[in-house]
Amino acid sequence: MSTTTITKMSRVKSAIKAFTILESLLVLAITSFVIILFSLTIGNTVHIVRGELFVAQFENSYKHTQLQAAATNQEKVFSASKRTLTAGDTIVEVPKEAELSSFSVKFDPRGNNSSMKKMTIKLPYQQKSITYQLEMGSGKYKKTIQ
Numbered sequence: 001m002s003t004t005t006i007t008k009m010s011r012v013k014s015a016i017k018a019f020t021i022l023e024s025l026l027v028l029a030i031t032s033f034v035i036i037l038f039s040l041t042i043g044n045t046v047h048i049v050r051g052e053l054f055v056a057q058f059e060n061s062y063k064h065t066q067l068q069a070a071a072t073n074q075e076k077v078f079s080a081s082k083r084t085l086t087a088g089d090t091i092v093e094v095p096k097e098a099e100l101s102s103f104s105v106k107f108d109p110r111g112n113n114s115s116m117k118k119m120t121i122k123l124p125y126q127q128k129s130i131t132y133q134l135e136m137g138s139g140k141y142k143k144t145i146q
Helices: 003-015 021-072
Strands: 076-081 084-087 090-093 103-107 118-123 128-134 141-145
Touching (some): 021 084, 021 090, 021 103, 021 118
Antiparallel strands (some): 076 084, 084 090, 118 128, 128 141
């Protein structure tokens, strides 16, 4: 190699600059902030979705227990206490994203209930509560969201 080629290569090498420590720390700080912000948003969304899924599961379990009582011509119980929901022969654990009031509803062999109880589900991550007011005899309910 000639001397001029070596000189040109050294100029090219010196034209390429790397990040300084300050620039690297700035990029790291911005990236960390964006990642933390994104993970907090995703975490909160997961809690909201889990709460809504439990509400859907609760309503489905209520209807299924009612249909099961009518289909088998046997009395079935739909109840909740502490952190468990009992729907006929099925036991469902209440997730931490929902708080369920204690109650017990009996369905007669025709699938009708004999109470006008209120059942309440609180969803703390959404700061709302859902109240189900049972209708006497029909097994239907009125849903109120607050």
